[in-house]
Amino acid sequence: MKFCVVTLFPEFVKSIVSFSIIKNALAKKILEFETINIRDFATDSYKTVDDRPYGGGAGMILKIDVLEKALTSVKKEPKAKTILLDPRGKRFTQKKAEEYSLLNQLIIVSGHYEGIDERINYFIDEKVSLGDFILTGGEIASLALIDSVGRLIPGVINQNSLTKESRPPFFLEYPQYTRPEVYKHHRVPPVLLSGDHAKIKKWRENASGKLGVK
Template sequence: MKIDYLTLFPEMYEGVLNHSIMKRAQDKGIVKFNTVNFRDFAQNKHSQVDDYPYGGGQGMVLKPEPIFNALEALEKTPETRVILMCPQGEPFTQKKAESLSKSDHIVFICGHYEGYDERIRTECVTDEISIGDYVLTGGELASMTMTDAIVRLLPDVLGNQVSHEDDSFSSGLLEHPQYTRPAEYKGYKVPDVLLSGNHAHINKWRHEQSLLRTLERRPDLLEQYPLTEEDKKFLNNNKK
């Protein structure tokens, strides 16, 4: 996979992309990151990338020329996903991360002003995505968050290929509680079922705990989850 970032602040990516899982993925040749300062593609002597909005209004709007030119300079295919980081976009979810992890080439467009010229939105992008209902100074941090979620799903990036399958949201439920040694600490004990060695009982306990945690913290997720009759009975018996 190759990921390009169109940004006015390429230095922001240095720490995130060169440590931990992101660095491991690069070292293995699984992913290649590239930052492009689209100010270099401005068509005026002052390298201006924004201007006042037609019709008046507050703030500045990102001009189309630098983005169009920067995108044209990239080697793309018809399958390239060009993502506009935008508070108006669809919410980023684990399902979206899984979909994007199947792409060979992703381009993030990261703005830094009041908005984008609408022609960028309508003519250049395949996806508009938001990571939450709040406003950031620019799209860089959001694109880094998405990158982490996407790249860790690529084959051979994680040490254990199935380790992400039990993560919260991957199954449609929040992850069950996890414990490790010691079995007792300051009077707090690990649940007996996890020490039993009975994997059928352990799996049942974990599934039930995922159901409970999802009910308590994100009940909206249960609306889309294919609950079995046994699941429904368990939840009804454990509602507070």
């Protein structure tokens, strides 16, 4: 699986390659990662990537000509999808992460400033929102997306960790504890120390959460 992030701030997004599970998966070439700097595709000597909105209004809008050049520079794999991070997009869910994990390539367009020329719609497959809040840019959203999709790729994490959460109804982990048994008067639930595996199993089933159910 290859992630390609089209962004004004590649260094920000590159932080994901330096840590923990995703770093290891990249080293093992289970995942691939590339950033495309939108500014490299500006056509004037000032490296202009944005302009004022038609009709007036606050902020600056990323220019469609520069963005399209950045997008078409990406070599597309056979099973690829191009998505735009947008608070108006469809809410990103575990189900969506599953769907993306079956692709060969996910091209992620990260906006910044006031927004992006709406004609980007002609060059993307879908819009994705991380939730009903506004970030200053799509970089943090792209990191969350890469992390959640990347961990579903076989070999990235222990597959046993995925079995419950990756199928509908998307069970979440039950509460977990490790030593010490008592910490500042707070005890580990006694059933977990009982050695009774049937009881432990039942307790864990009851205590498991479900994604989307609070």
